[in-house]
Amino acid sequence: MLKSIFNATMYPKELRALLKLKYWSSGLRNPYGGYTLEEIGDLPSRDFCYAILHKVSRSFAAVIQQLPEQSRDAICAFYLVLRGLDTIEDDMSLSEDLKRKMLNEFYQYNFDPDWNFTDLQFEHDGYRLLLSKYQHVSAMFRQLSQEDQDVITDICKRMGKGMSEFGDRPINTVEEYDLYCHYVAGLVGIGLSGIFAQSGLEDPAIDDKKELANAMGLFLQKTNITRDINEDVLEGRIFWPKEIWSKHVEGTDFLIKEPFENGLQALNAMVINALSHLPDCIEYLACIRNSQVFRFCAIPQAMAIATLHEIYNNPEALKRNVKIRRGMAARLILETSKIEHIQRSFKHLILKVIEKVPADDPNQLEVKEHLKWIWHEIDARLANNTTTANVEGLN
Numbered sequence: 598m599l600k601s602i603f604n605a606t607m608y609p610k611e612l613r614a615l616l617k618l619k620y621w622s623s624g625l626r627n628p629y630g631g632y633t634l635e636e637i638g639d640l641p642s643r644d645f646c647y648a649i650l651h652k653v654s655r656s657f658a659a660v661i662q663q664l665p666e667q668s669r670d671a672i673c674a675f676y677l678v679l680r681g682l683d684t685i686e687d688d689m690s691l692s693e694d695l696k697r698k699m700l701n702e703f704y705q706y707n708f709d710p711d712w713n714f715t716d717l718q719f720e721h722d723g724y725r726l727l728l729s730k731y732q733h734v735s736a737m738f739r740q741l742s743q744e745d746q747d748v749i750t751d752i753c754k755r756m757g758k759g760m761s762e763f764g765d766r767p768i769n770t771v772e773e774y775d776l777y778c779h780y781v782a783g784l785v786g787i788g789l790s791g792i793f794a795q796s797g798l799e800d801p802a803i804d805d806k807k808e809l810a811n812a813m814g815l816f817l818q819k820t821n822i823t824r825d826i827n828e829d830v831l832e833g834r835i836f837w838p839k840e841i842w843s844k845h846v847e848g849t850d851f852l853i854k855e856p857f858e859n860g861l862q863a864l865n866a867m868v869i870n871a872l873s874h875l876p877d878c879i880e881y882l883a884c885i886r887n888s889q890v891f892r893f894c895a896i897p898q899a900m901a902i903a904t905l906h907e908i909y910n911n912p913e914a915l916k917r918n919v920k921i922r923r924g925m926a927a928r929l930i931l932e933t934s935k936i937e938h939i940q941r942s943f944k945h946l947i948l949k950v951i952e953k954v955p956a957d958d959p960n961q962l963e964v965k966e967h968l969k970w971i972w973h974e975i976d977a978r979l980a981n982n983t984t985t986a987n988v989e990g991l992n
């Protein structure tokens with residue numbers, strides 16, 4: 598925190614945001630943040646779930662914790678079920694056969710009060726604990742309404758099947774890239790819409806906007822995939838589609854090798870591909886009515902666009918995992934309570950990306966035209982939407 602405050606002194610608005618956010622979050626009741634992993638293991642099921650959530654994703658723990666009660670348990674269980682599934686997908690030590698079987702069966706484990714998995718080689722202690730005490734997650738799942746259980750089961754089943762279909766298969770075309778991201782993230786957006794529609798917090802019609810909900814997931818997933826390139830190349834797992842990188846480099850190893858010129862062109866193409874989902878995301882956000890649900894959906898989106906802006910044409914992003922400044926993140930969190938904030942800050946960041954388009958990019962005109970289309974489309978989608986989020990802001 599001290600270091601962030603020091604860095605933020607160069608950005609006075611960020612400093613103010615950091616302090617304000619610290620004040621705001623200290624007022625939020627979060628009884629689950631202080632446990633050690635050993636202590637978490639002995640908690641009753643529901644407490645275990647909220648405490649482990651804090652260990653596997655602090656940012657999601659915060660946005661989930663602030664959700665209204667009607668949907669909080671369902672979203673918490675949904676997140677943990679999918680985190681469990683994803684941990685199986687990511688464990689490189691499991692045999693292909695066992696992994697495929699587990700991914701396809703995973704949704705059934707929620708109905709088995711005894712199922713857990715203790716053979717995980719994954720190095721993250723929180724993920725290991727999540728799976729070794731999975732009976733707590735399944736117990737919380739079975740406490741949910743039948744409707745919520747049905748949504749989670751449906752999504753878990755489809756996601757596990759999709760993950761097992763991809764397995765070791767390389768992602769060649771942009772179409773395959775979109776399909777993979779649909780399985781691992783678009784389905785999350787679709788499931789969340791289902792839960793929010795059922796909870797009564799949102800108009801049931803939100804459940805019909807599947808394309809828009811899918812785009813919400815794709816935008817976040819593509820941001821992570823684009824940002825994590827260095828780590829993924831070193832681990833030998835590439836999610837960038839060959840159709841994009843092969844126009845610039847001979848093989849993915851070259852993406853993270855000096856002099857980075859060709860790698861940068863590929864990186865920029867990946868960023869633009871991700872940004873193309875922005876109009877759909879805005880249109881989705883404009884349909885949300887509840888203030889906490891709005892924040893839950895909008896904060897990760899705001900972080901993602903800031904990340905994309907940060908890594909665009911930035912050679913550092915090929916060398917390491919570039920993160921946005923904590924002060925900037927704080928500002929985004931505080932300025933994410935109304936659709937008008939989102940509209941303003943997203944348009945601002947798109948203009949800043951336009952300024953960053955390199956003059957020697959052979960496609961610079963085309964890229965700028967596309968970014969301008971996104972910029973205009975943000976307004977156009979909002980003008981078409983009459984629902985305005987009824988949000989009591991933090992500001």
Ligand code: CA
Binds near residue numbers: 683686
């Ligand atoms: Ca994964």
